[in-house]
Amino acid sequence: MENSSRPPAPLPHPAEDVLDHVGYRLKRAHAALRSAMDQALREHDLTVPQYACLEVLAARPGLSNAELARATFVTRQSMNVLLRGLxxxxxxxxxxxxxxGRARPTTLTDEGRRRLNAAQGVVYAIEARMIQAIPDERLTELLEDLDRIVRALTD
Structure with missing residues (x-):
C-alpha cells in the first residue's frame, strides 16, 4: 500500500504541471512525428518500422535481424515479423x-529500393517541416542537446 503521507518528489525543473515537463514534451514531439509519418507512409503501403528498416538497410546492407532491431528501435521478435513481411x-x-552462425544478412531488392526512394520524399518533407520550425542558428544546438539527453539516459 502506498504511503500517502510521503511528501511529493521534487520537480526536476520549474513546471506549471506535467505538460510542461521535458519528458512530456519530447513524447508529444515524438507522437506528432509518428502521426505525420504514419499518414504519409500509408500512400506507399509502408509502416514507420518498415520504412525505418528499409532506410537502415539501404545505408548498411547485410545487417542481421538483431542489428536491424537495435537500429530501428524494435524488439528482435518484432523485427523478425517485420522482415518476413517485407x-x-x-x-x-x-x-x-x-x-x-545464425545471422542471415538482409539486403534490399530492386523493388525495395524503388519503394524506399518513393517514400523518402514524403518522409524528408516531414523532416524539413520540423527543421523549418527551428531557427538555423539553433539546429546544431538542438541536435547536440538531444544527443546529450540520450547519453544521460544510457550511460
Whole structure:
C-alpha cells in the first residue's frame, strides 16, 4: 500500500504541471512525428518500422535481424515479423540459411529500393517541416542537446 503521507518528489525543473515537463514534451514531439509519418507512409503501403528498416538497410546492407532491431528501435521478435513481411512483399532478400552462425544478412531488392526512394520524399518533407520550425542558428544546438539527453539516459 502506498504511503500517502510521503511528501511529493521534487520537480526536476520549474513546471506549471506535467505538460510542461521535458519528458512530456519530447513524447508529444515524438507522437506528432509518428502521426505525420504514419499518414504519409500509408500512400506507399509502408509502416514507420518498415520504412525505418528499409532506410537502415539501404545505408548498411547485410545487417542481421538483431542489428536491424537495435537500429530501428524494435524488439528482435518484432523485427523478425517485420522482415518476413517485407520479404514476402518482395522488398528485401535474406538467405534461407548461412554457412556459419545464425545471422542471415538482409539486403534490399530492386523493388525495395524503388519503394524506399518513393517514400523518402514524403518522409524528408516531414523532416524539413520540423527543421523549418527551428531557427538555423539553433539546429546544431538542438541536435547536440538531444544527443546529450540520450547519453544521460544510457550511460
Amino acid at each position: 520479404q514476402e512483399a518482395g522488398l528485401l532478400t535474406r538467405p534461407a540459411s548461412v554457412e556459419t
